[in-house]
Amino acid sequence: xxxxxxxxxxxxxxxxxxxxxxxxxxxxxxxxxxxxxxxxxxxxxxxxxxxxxxxxxxxxxxxxxxxxxxxxxxxxxxxxxxxxxxxxxxxxxxxxxxxxxxxxxxxxxxxxxxxxxxxxxxxxxxxxxxxxxxxxxxxxxxxxxxxxxxxxxxxxxxxxxxxxxxxxxxxxxxxxxxxxxxxxxxxxxxxxxxxxxxxxxxxxxxxxxxxxxxxxxxxxxxxxxxxxxxxxxxxxxxxxxxxxxxxxxxxxxxxxxxxxxxxxxxxxxxxxxxxxxxxxxxxxxxxxxxxxxxxxxxxxxxxxxxxxxxxxxxxxxxxxxxxxxxxxxxxxxxxxxxxxxxxxxxxxxxxxxxxxxxxxxxxxxxxxxxxxxxxxxxxxxx
Amino acid sequence: xxxxxxxxxxxxxxxxxxxxxxxxxxxxxxxxxxxxxxxxxxxxxxxxxxxxxxxxxxxxxxxxxxxxxxxxxxxxxxxxxxxxxxxxxxxxxxxxxxxxxxxxxxxxxxxxxxxxxxxxxxxxxxxxxxxxxxxxxxxxxxxxxxxxxxxxxxxxxxxxxxxxxxxxxxxxxxxxxxxxxxxxxxxxxxxxxxxxxxxxxxxxxxxxxxxxxxxxxxxxxxxxxxxxxxxxxxxxxxxxxxxxxxxxxxxxxxxxxxxxxxxxxxxxxxxxxxxxxxxxxxxxxxxxxxxxxxxxxxxxxxxxxxxxxxxxxxxxxxxxxxxxxxxxxxxxxxxxxxxxxxxxxxxxxxxxxxxxxxxxxxxxxxxxxxxxxxxxxxxxxx
Numbered sequence: 001x002x003x004x005x006x007x008x009x010x011x012x013x014x015x016x017x018x019x020x021x022x023x024x025x026x027x028x029x030x031x032x033x034x035x036x037x038x039x040x041x042x043x044x045x046x047x048x049x050x051x052x053x054x055x056x057x058x059x060x061x062x063x064x065x066x067x068x069x070x071x072x073x074x075x076x077x078x079x080x081x082x083x084x085x086x087x088x089x090x091x092x093x094x095x096x097x098x099x100x101x102x103x104x105x106x107x108x109x110x111x112x113x114x115x116x117x118x119x120x121x122x123x124x125x126x127x128x129x130x131x132x133x134x135x136x137x138x139x140x141x142x143x144x145x146x147x148x149x150x151x152x153x154x155x156x157x158x159x160x161x162x163x164x165x166x167x168x169x170x171x172x173x174x175x176x177x178x179x180x181x182x183x184x185x186x187x188x189x190x191x192x193x194x195x196x197x198x199x200x201x202x203x204x205x206x207x208x209x210x211x212x213x214x215x216x217x218x219x220x221x222x223x224x225x226x227x228x229x230x231x232x233x234x235x236x237x238x239x240x241x242x243x244x245x246x247x248x249x250x251x252x253x254x255x256x257x258x259x260x261x262x263x264x265x266x267x268x269x270x271x272x273x274x275x276x277x278x279x280x281x282x283x284x285x286x287x288x289x290x291x292x293x294x295x296x297x298x299x300x301x302x303x304x305x306x307x308x309x310x311x312x313x314x315x316x317x318x319x320x321x322x323x324x325x326x327x328x329x330x331x332x333x334x335x336x337x338x339x340x341x342x343x344x345x346x347x348x349x350x351x352x353x354x355x356x357x358x359x360x361x362x363x364x365x366x367x368x369x370x371x372x373x374x375x376x377x378x379x380x381x382x
Numbered sequence: 383x384x385x386x387x388x389x390x391x392x393x394x395x396x397x398x399x400x401x402x403x404x405x406x407x408x409x410x411x412x413x414x415x416x417x418x419x420x421x422x423x424x425x426x427x428x429x430x431x432x433x434x435x436x437x438x439x440x441x442x443x444x445x446x447x448x449x450x451x452x453x454x455x456x457x458x459x460x461x462x463x464x465x466x467x468x469x470x471x472x473x474x475x476x477x478x479x480x481x482x483x484x485x486x487x488x489x490x491x492x493x494x495x496x497x498x499x500x501x502x503x504x505x506x507x508x509x510x511x512x513x514x515x516x517x518x519x520x521x522x523x524x525x526x527x528x529x530x531x532x533x534x535x536x537x538x539x540x541x542x543x544x545x546x547x548x549x550x551x552x553x554x555x556x557x558x559x560x561x562x563x564x565x566x567x568x569x570x571x572x573x574x575x576x577x578x579x580x581x582x583x584x585x586x587x588x589x590x591x592x593x594x595x596x597x598x599x600x601x602x603x604x605x606x607x608x609x610x611x612x613x614x615x616x617x618x619x620x621x622x623x624x625x626x627x628x629x630x631x632x633x634x635x636x637x638x639x640x641x642x643x644x645x646x647x648x649x650x651x652x653x654x655x656x657x658x659x660x661x662x663x664x665x666x667x668x669x670x671x672x673x674x675x676x677x678x679x680x681x682x683x684x685x686x687x688x689x690x691x692x693x694x695x696x697x698x699x700x701x702x703x704x705x706x707x708x709x710x711x712x713x714x715x716x717x718x719x720x721x722x723x724x725x726x727x728x729x730x731x732x733x734x735x736x737x738x739x740x741x742x743x744x745x746x747x748x749x750x751x752x753x754x755x756x757x758x759x760x761x762x763x764x
Contacts, residue, residue, distance in 0.1 A: 158548060161544055166510075169540060172575030174573070177559070177569075177570045177571070177572050188558065188559045189559070190559055191558055192578050194554075195577050
């Protein structure tokens with residue numbers, strides 16, 4: 001029996017096939033971010049963001065409600081996270097960059113969860129020492145994005161379990177194996193840590209309310225593949241006396257090679273934050289594009305930016321200016337610009353971006369305590 | 383279809399039916415404590431214990447190995463515990479009293495786990511506040527048994543999770559849902575906390591080794607219904623670089639009413655440590671015995687101590703002197719002593735026991751810190 005290789009699979013642990021975002025919205029039961037909601041956001045932020053305009057952030061749950069609460073003076077916190085299963089690549093930074101903007105515009109607190117227990121449980125080959133090393137390494141990247149330390153709290157599940165377990169224990173009681181299996185597709189071969197894990201990913205949505213004893217709305221900026229987790233979180237929220245967390249969801253950032261999202265398991269498909277700028281240039285120059293087989297053909301027929309990873313890099317992060325992007329798209333389609341030339345524009349941008357990120361990442365080694373959620377221990381109401 | 387009500391069920395969460403200890407040893411795959419092993423124990427302790435002589439502690443795993451290690455100078459720690467699902471009754475104290483003796487004779491450290499996460503997960507009606515209250519209350523009873531504080535560390539799962547989670551995470555990765563279901567009979571309606579829980583019950587078996595970075599044998603005195611937990615623990619031990627924990631297992635302490643073990647869900651079946659001595663007397667006087675319908679009949683035919691809860695109280699705790707016990711058994715069988723008379727011997731013993739326990743329990747309120755595992759935080763090698 002042949003199997004359609006393009007079949008879409010989207011779970012928190014696997015994204016493959018051709019992604020149909022309309023179908024995802026329908027299947028997950030989320031809402032599209034429409035013009036009206038966008039206007040409402042911009043009325044508060046006073047500034048547009050290309051990731052919203054370009055529908056890179058395209059879907060949400062209860063964002064309208066959270067904004068309404070905000071307008072009434074009931075401020076939200078934001079929560080996002082990262083599973084430290086490998087090095088951070090530029091694709092990971094896209095939603096973090098948006099999160100930073102969102103945090104600044106709404107002047108609110110960010111809880112950033114590093115789910116090292118999850119990755120240890122879900123990656124059979126990941127050792128305990130390795131996942132701890134990755135947690136440290138990934139925290140440096142989070143800090144390097146430039147979040148304000150006074151409003152940013154990096155939570156490491158294993159290290160900060162003392163602040164999380166009370167909530168996780170209460171969430172876990174409300175979630176049966178049947179439910180977890182239906183939502184995540186757990187097999188009987190799944191280890192009992194992985195089965196418990198959804199309780200841990202719920203915690204930061206409630207943490208602020210729990211610490212301060214004040215029911216506080218929460219908005220989660222995240223890639224849409226993580227939505228199943230917060231479906232569980234939303235299911236239990238009210239039973240535990242919290243608000244259901246809202247979310248604002250982004251599309252998957254494509255890799256430098258054909259298809260799928262950037263993947264840590266294929267080094268050439270992604271530019272890592274620890275790549276040397278020279279290595280990054282090399283990856284860009286080797287990237288998959290929508291170009292023709294020969295220069296002549298391309299000059300005559302034009303190229304296809306819709307499938308081009310270089311163009312997607314521009315779209316997602318390196319060409320926030322809409323006019324510039326439209327211009328390059330026109331030249332691409334019209335055959336005026338060849339792929340090599342186009343890559344020569346992207347490469348120095350990525351290199352500059354990396355150099356700056358790496359400088360802040362180096363400084364972050366001395367600044368971990370400034371961002372650590374451990375600072376909250378003294379504020380917990382027991 | 384009729385169902386045999388006497389059918390034996392023994393799991394960590396349910397004990398019912400007529401208990402066949404020979405069958406349990408066979409089904410669980412444990413070893414009987416034989417004469418040779420008993421001699422070996424007594425050679426070290428220099429003193430007999432009636433709970434061993436009477437085969438109340440009757441079964442074990444690897445106890446011979448742990449003693450051999452001890453003889454070689456590789457000392458073990460001991461670990462036992464309690465699920466704080468309700469008030470402590472005298473039946474619970476029986477293995478703790480033995481554990482105290484064992485601790486003293488081997489001059490070793492005891493880790494006493496209060497599994498409040500477990501009880502919260504497994505008892506649908508238990509609230510979070512209630513389980514925290516019970517944890518406190520039960521800790522008082524543990525202390526009142528008279529353990530040496532310098533060698534005793536009471537672990538409360540939720541409160542001390544920071545010292546436990548690293549180990550639990552590593553255990554959990556090695557246990558699949560299939561295995562947990564096969565061992566514990568989990569249904570799909572089990573919550574995901576309960577499924578994770580076996581990882582937590584494994585932790586104290588490894589905690590000492592983990593804290594001090596030194597592989598240390600562990601002996602677990604416990605009721606045999608808890609054996610499935612440590613089957614899991616033993617399965618993963620060597621993979622994680624620890625010794626398999628040994629165990630020494632006791633029979634269930636019978637209740638004051640007919641059948642089963644003492645049960646917190648039937649208040650009259652048990653004497654609680656918080657019962658007034660007067661209430662305890664009342665329960666003893668109302669207890670189920672092996673007596674006849676009339677005094678005349680009993681004088682003529684004698685009574686049956688084999689099914690008598692009063693006699694079982696003597697056997698398990700209140701008549702450690704073998705001669706005294708044999709004497710009362712003889713009088714009972716011979717019809718020389720009626721049940722009321724017999725109960726008049728038990729009642730003052732229980733009352734005195736309770737008064738002394740309650741005095742120490744009251745003092746314990748000021749001594750919790752002396753026994754808390756929190757003292758170990760500073761010793762953890764990170």
